[in-house]
Amino acid sequence: MNKFTSENIETLEQIILARRDVRGNRFINKSISKADLDKILFAGVNAPSVGFSQPWEFVIIKDLEIRNKVKDSFFEENEKAKTFFEGNRIDVYTQLKLEGIVESALNIAVFYKPSEHPVLGQTAMKETGVYSVVCAIQNMWLMARALNIGLGWVSILNPDTIKTILKVPKDRQLIGYLCLGHVDEFYENPELERLQWEKRKNITDVVIKETY
């Protein structure tokens, strides 16, 4: 049984704090080695999963024709997205680079595959199956950062369109669409914090004692 040290704790904290959402303006033209990709996927499949159901599937996409189709879905959804914002936020939004689908070395589309039989722990809260897949993505994100590889999660997409492009069986659910690649720089702070799009919350505002 591993007993971790204060140095290990410090390492984990540094990785957590240094992790960024990386977009196309930071990716450089360098491929990801098989060893690094394997480490990232290994981190994913060792995430917790409800009832040890491991309900994840990872589609590794390098083909540029496929990625350009995905990018078309981004363009379409991003046009709709702009209509949600008002005033000078529209200008700021329009100038933001929000994805790195073709600039990255590869994409990973992560799907939830529902189990065919009842899953222990999923009977009262069905959504925990999907949550397991999100845990896998967060493990992958941290491992990518430890490997000094950037990862960006693109959510301005139409899941049905992505499923059609990737010929995904009907029962699967798109959870995350990830762009991975080496970078020229990891920002010190989240981009949306730097641009004052959103403020960082105080921890005291999100921690509640005993009851609301």
Place this chain on the structure above:
Amino acid sequence: MNKFTSENIETLEQIILARRDVRGNRFINKSISKADLDKILFAGVNAPSVGFSQPWEFVIIKDLEIRNKVKDSFFEENEKAKTFFEGNRIDVYTQLKLEGIVESALNIAVFYKPSEHPVLGQTAMKETGVYSVVCAIQNMWLMARALNIGLGWVSILNPDTIKTILKVPKDRQLIGYLCLGHVDEFYENPELERLQWEKRKNITDVVIKETY
């Protein structure tokens, strides 16, 4: 900008591999220090969140009266859960210890608080708000493990009942109910793997190249 080393990568991998879902049979009677709890919460609020929305709230519960009410919800939902399984699985299920609500040092109920204004990145896939909260939980889980503290995620609960017990505002959504405490032992392998409830999947069965 942090550049991580192969030793750092190894540390993260060890923490990921050593993380377990811990139940009441492994918790010992020892409180969690404020410094450790702060580190766990700090890991949570430094998770990625869609549009930097940080849509999480953490209710720290030590009060045993409250915890016993939560445990009543577990009992109720667990009775229903048993009806999902068949044959000798019912016996195995019944013998499993599936929560550590009162045996742990404290509980953390984690909620999603929807934003009042449109969130960047959440316009096409609304569910990414909830996913941000799951990323926070996974960060907390890894940090707890690095601190040699066990964490168990209890999902056999009725979210509405928990909201009533904790006097939670209507718009919040229960994402995870966590039990944390020091342990006598972390198992080498997931409990459901040890008990042959589920088999570990081969990575080749969950990785797909380009398209299905």
